[in-house]
Amino acid sequence: MSATVSISTHRCTSTDRLDDILRMVHAAFAGFQPPSGVLNETVDDLARRLREGTVIVAQAGDEFVGSVFCATQGDALYLTRLATTPAWRKRGVARALMAAAEAQARETGAKRLTLRVRVTLPKNLAYFERAGFNVTGRGQEAGRTPYITMERRLDIAVVPEG
Numbered sequence: 001m002s003a004t005v006s007i008s009t010h011r012c013t014s015t016d017r018l019d020d021i022l023r024m025v026h027a028a029f030a031g032f033q034p035p036s037g038v039l040n041e042t043v044d045d046l047a048r049r050l051r052e053g054t055v056i057v058a059q060a061g062d063e064f065v066g067s068v069f070c071a072t073q074g075d076a077l078y079l080t081r082l083a084t085t086p087a088w089r090k091r092g093v094a095r096a097l098m099a100a101a102e103a104q105a106r107e108t109g110a111k112r113l114t115l116r117v118r119v120t121l122p123k124n125l126a127y128f129e130r131a132g133f134n135v136t137g138r139g140q141e142a143g144r145t146p147y148i149t150m151e152r153r154l155d156i157a158v159v160p161e162g
């Protein structure tokens with residue numbers, strides 16, 4: 001497979017293939033230690049995410065290769081479960097998903113994209129920093145892995161230094 005691939009992203013509005021999307025998400029998070037809570041999520045949970053927020057999927061032909069779940073939180077669009085299936089990583093799938101989420105955020109007047117990164121995943125932290133996100137804080141839910149909160153402002157133009 002070449003490094004350049006043709007993928008498309010779109011908002012998922014149908015419940016027809018939620019099982020395929022969930023299988024792909026589970027494959028993306030399979031290696032997490034401690035295990036990700038997403039592995040306990042079912043098609044019904046995914047259907048609820050469709051009702052209460054947005055699921056953006058990336059497809060290569062008929063195959064689901066990535067997804068991100070979005071929810072409006074105040075003036076922000078909160079992104080969670082960003083996932084690319086292992087065989088399709090490092091080909092820009094997650095970047096395309098984030099671009100689609102940004103377009104949605106701008107359409108709805110959101111001022112920020114926000115997300116959380118586990119403290120145990122420094123490579124993810126660095127990845128999101130390269131994608132323009134800044135650290136805004138830290139948190140931890142009872143019994144869960146601590147996380148770092150990040151945001152990318154959409155209402156401020158960032159001028160590169162130098």
Ligand SMILES: CC(C)(COP(=O)(O)OP(=O)(O)OC[C@H]1O[C@@H](n2cnc3c(N)ncnc32)[C@H](O)[C@@H]1OP(=O)(O)O)[C@@H](O)C(=O)NCCC(=O)NCCS
Nearest residue numbers: 003028082083084089090091092093094095116117127130
């Ligand atoms: C984190 C994750 C979503 C990234 O997905 P991805 O589709 O591989 O991401 P991208 O392709 O957009 O970018 C990954 C890297 O590949 C590079 N890349 C993108 N297109 C490329 C191409 N055509 N050729 C070579 N490299 C490319 C990017 O520059 C980026 O490099 P960097 O890490 O040095 O910045 C994926 O690794 C994943 O699903 N991980 C498990 C779940 C997870 O951790 N989710 C995030 C929770 S916070």
